[in-house]
Amino acid sequence: MAVxxxxxxxxxxxxxxxxxxxxxxxxxxxxxxxxxxLVRRQVTPLWxxxxxxxxxxxxxxxxxxxxIALGALLVNISLGPSPWAVLLIAAGNTLAPVCSYLLLxxxxxxxELDRLRDALALIFLGAFAGMLVSSTTGSGTLALAGVLPADxxxxxxxxxxxxxxxxxxxxxxxLLVLRSARLPRNAPVSRWVEALLLLAATCGVGLLETSSxxxxxxxxxxxxxxxxxxxxxxAAPCALAVSTFAVIAAARGAGPFSGHDLLTDMIxxxxxxxSSSLTALLVAAAVSERxxxxxxxxxxxxxxxxxxxxxxxxxxxAPPPDDSAEGQRPP
Numbered sequence: 001m002a003v004x005x006x007x008x009x010x011x012x013x014x015x016x017x018x019x020x021x022x023x024x025x026x027x028x029x030x031x032x033x034x035x036x037x038l039v040r041r042q043v044t045p046l047w048x049x050x051x052x053x054x055x056x057x058x059x060x061x062x063x064x065x066x067x068i069a070l071g072a073l074l075v076n077i078s079l080g081p082s083p084w085a086v087l088l089i090a091a092g093n094t095l096a097p098v099c100s101y102l103l104l105x106x107x108x109x110x111x112e113l114d115r116l117r118d119a120l121a122l123i124f125l126g127a128f129a130g131m132l133v134s135s136t137t138g139s140g141t142l143a144l145a146g147v148l149p150a151d152x153x154x155x156x157x158x159x160x161x162x163x164x165x166x167x168x169x170x171x172x173x174x175l176l177v178l179r180s181a182r183l184p185r186n187a188p189v190s191r192w193v194e195a196l197l198l199l200a201a202t203c204g205v206g207l208l209e210t211s212s213x214x215x216x217x218x219x220x221x222x223x224x225x226x227x228x229x230x231x232x233x234x235a236a237p238c239a240l241a242v243s244t245f246a247v248i249a250a251a252r253g254a255g256p257f258s259g260h261d262l263l264t265d266m267i268x269x270x271x272x273x274x275s276s277s278l279t280a281l282l283v284a285a286a287v288s289e290r291x292x293x294x295x296x297x298x299x300x301x302x303x304x305x306x307x308x309x310x311x312x313x314x315x316x317x318a319p320p321p322d323d324s325a326e327g328q329r330p331p
Contacts, residue, residue, distance in 0.1 A: 019067035022056040025049075026071025029171075033163070045269055046247040047163035049075070050134070051171025053097035054126060058111050058172075059179055062101065069094040081145045092137025096164060100130025111176050113232050114288040119281035123274070127168035135161035158266040165270070169277035170243045173236035181233065195234075198226055202238055206245035214256040216246060216272055223276055227283035231291075235280035243273045 029048035053068045072093035073086065080086030103125040110118050139157040142148035148156055184191070202222055208215045219242035226234035250257045250269045257265045 015063055018056075018060045018064050019070070022053070022060070022064045022067030023071040023074070025052045025056075026068060027074050030071065030075040033167075044163045045159055045166065045250055045266065046170070046244065047167040048171045049093070050097055050131065050164045050167035051169075051175065052167075053094075054100050054130075054168055055172045055175035057097055057101040058104070058109075058176070062098070065094060065098055068097060081142070081147045085141050085145045088141040089138045092134045092141070095137070096131050096134035097168075099133050100126040100168065103130060111179065113173060113176055113281065114285060114292065116282060116285045116289065119278075119285040122172065123169065123278055123281065126172070127165040127277075128274075131161055131164035131168065134164050155262045155266070158263055158270075162266050162270045162273075166243060166247070166273050166277075169273065170236075170240040173232065173277075173281065174240050177233050177236045194229065198222065198230075198234065198238070201225075202241050206241060209242070209245040210249045210252065210254055212254055212258070216249070216256060219246075219276055220279060223280045224283055227280055228287055231288050232281075232284040235284040239277050239280040242276050246272055246276075 026049045029052050033044045033047050033049065049071065053071075056064045056067065069090060072090040076086045076089050076093075080089055104121055107117070107121045107125065109121050109126075113119060113122070135157050138160050139148065139153055142156065143150070143153055205215075205218045205222060208218060223235060223238055223242065226238040246269060249255045250265050253259075253265075256268060260268070
């Protein structure tokens with residue numbers, strides 16, 4: 001009895017700690033995301049809390065949803081036009097990652113993101129489909145509260161959906177990588193030099209992305225380089241950096257985001273960030289699948305070689321004669 005009670009208390013304490021950590025991370029990342037707000041001080045083109053919320057659900061289980069709700073409530077208390085609007089927006093922000101989590105579970109999603117089907121599920125179900133809940137709930141609530149004009153509904157909805165989807169696409173993979181991140185052992189010096197060169201090139205491309213020159217496409221060679229050479233461990237942070245620089249350029253109206261209305265800018269940003277995340281995740285998953293296939297082939301070849309060696313050395317007895325065949329011979 002005492003042991004079972006202590007075990008229940010321990011599990012309860014761990015669950016409460018998980019909820020508090022998720023709430024704190026949600027609130028802190030929301031404050032960072034609001035630095036790039038575009039609509040009514042609460043709608044941003046990159047909303048990191050959605051990525052943190054979905055990663056928390058995938059890594060710690062569905063019981064951490066109260067932490068998501070608490071974090072969303074604390075963030076929107078100072079932003080919402082009224083108490084009922086704050087509750088509805090917080091509910092939408094909580095339901096969206098939960099729906100994404102359930103959709104991913106139905107597809108057999110693996111947090112290692114080492115299969116093409118996992119990358120496609122995260123992009124189209126976890127980000128694009130699941131985040132329709134929060135964008136529709138939030139924009140509709142602001143419209144019903146009378147603080148969002150009718151002609152601003154769709155631009156606001158597009159920014160909301162873009163921000164929440166981008167949070168899943170660029171933040172969740174990084175958190176899933178950090179879950180199992182380890183420093184490589186016995187890595188050659190050339191490997192560290194290549195990683196530093198990739199980091200420097202990413203920073204340089206970021207400066208070009210945020211300038212007045214429309215050079216967003218320079219991020220794609222970096223994503224392919226990171227995915228091929230470092231798989232998801234390199235592709236996920238690189239995609240996060242490239243997308244963050246694109247969001248900054250969109251908020252400043254620089255480069256390809258200059259001289260357009262808000263809806264056009266959000267469509268451009270969504271297309272770029274979606275394409276970059278799709279490229280990084282799919283290439284990294286394809287390379288991981290290739291490497292796993294090569295390892296399986298090597299194991300199979302090793303097993304066959306050992307089998308042949310044992311047979312050659314007489315490790316297996318000769319097969320017994322077939323008595324039934326002998327009984328059928330003519331006299």
